[in-house]
Amino acid sequence: DIQMTQSPSSLSASVGDRVTITCRASQSISSYLNWYQQNQGKAPKLLIYAASSLQSGVPSRFSGSGSGTDFTLTISNLQPEDFATYYCLQTYSSQWTFGQGTKVEIK
Amino acid sequence: QVQLVQSGAEVKKPGASVKVSCTASGYTFTSYGFTWVRQAPGQGLEWMGWISAYNGNTNYAQKFQGRVTLTTDTSTSTAYMELRSLRSDDTAVYYCARAIVVVTDAFDFWGQGTMVTVSS
Numbered sequence: 001d002i003q004m005t006q007s008p009s010s011l012s013a014s015v016g017d018r019v020t021i022t023c024r025a026s027q028s029i030s031s032y033l034n035w036y037q038q039n040q041g042k043a044p045k046l047l048i049y050a051a052s053s054l055q056s057g058v059p060s061r062f063s064g065s066g067s068g069t070d071f072t073l074t075i076s077n078l079q080p081e082d083f084a085t086y087y088c089l090q091t092y093s094s095q096w097t098f099g100q101g102t103k104v105e106i107k
Numbered sequence: 108q109v110q111l112v113q114s115g116a117e118v119k120k121p122g123a124s125v126k127v128s129c130t131a132s133g134y135t136f137t138s139y140g141f142t143w144v145r146q147a148p149g150q151g152l153e154w155m156g157w158i159s160a161y162n163g164n165t166n167y168a169q170k171f172q173g174r175v176t177l178t179t180d181t182s183t184s185t186a187y188m189e190l191r192s193l194r195s196d197d198t199a200v201y202y203c204a205r206a207i208v209v210v211t212d213a214f215d216f217w218g219q220g221t222m223v224t225v226s227s
Contacts, residue, residue, distance in 0.1 A: 001169070031210070031211065032211040032212075033211070034211065034213045034214075036152075036214075038152070043202055043204075043217035043218065043219060043220055044144075044152065044202070044204075044214075044217060045217070046213055046214060046215050049209050049210065049211055049213040050209065050210035050211045050213075053209070053210070055213075055215065087151065087152050089152075089154070089214075091211050091212040091213070092211075094166055095168060095169060096142075096154045096157075096168075096212070097154065098144075098151060098152045098153065098154060099151075100151050101151045101152070
């Protein structure tokens with residue numbers, strides 16, 4: 001199976017900060033990478049698909065980049081509602097796998 | 108508007124089976140697939156499998172092969188996930204999500220989650 005490794009596992013940031021989360025695949029997955037946001041006790045929400053495409057209705061402060069094995073989710077101008085856990089997901093192979101998650105906390 | 112409504116919480120004994128439902132509305136049911144994802148308490152997301160609502164084709168995570176069955180009922184626009192031979196480590200919130208193909212597969216709408224507790 002393709003392993004997805006996110007870093008960091010958690011981070012502390014302030015409102016207005018720029019935050020970057022990284023996801024690394026154990027082998028090339030082209031651009032078959034999605035990003036999800038999960039608030040405590042809620043279902044996940046799709047933010048980015050195909051590595052860099054913004055899902056409809058998602059604020060433009062979220063952006064994704066990368067291809068192959070290294071991917072990045074960037075949140076510019078962090079807002080209070082952005083404090084959540086973020087997961088990457090690869091759908092390149094037939095066995096889809098999530099990263100372990102990155103928790104963004106308030107500094 | 109698209110909605111996925113899941114069945115209620117379940118408490119099961121080890122060795123039993125559980126069947127969770129996910130009723131869709133607001134779109135053409137057979138135009139998309141469903142995926143199932145679970146989350147153990149305090150843990151991350153774990154993909155379980157995918158089913159096409161168009162033709163019933165399935166793709167299961169190897170970890171759950173032989174123990175999980177995904178089905179759909181087009182007459183009621185409902186997807187089902189059945190997990191057998193339950194163990195205590197199957198205690199988790201189980202989510203259904205609509206699976207779309209936008210260059211890649213992605214899950215754009217999610218159910219509210221169903222808590223399954225396995226305890227003797």
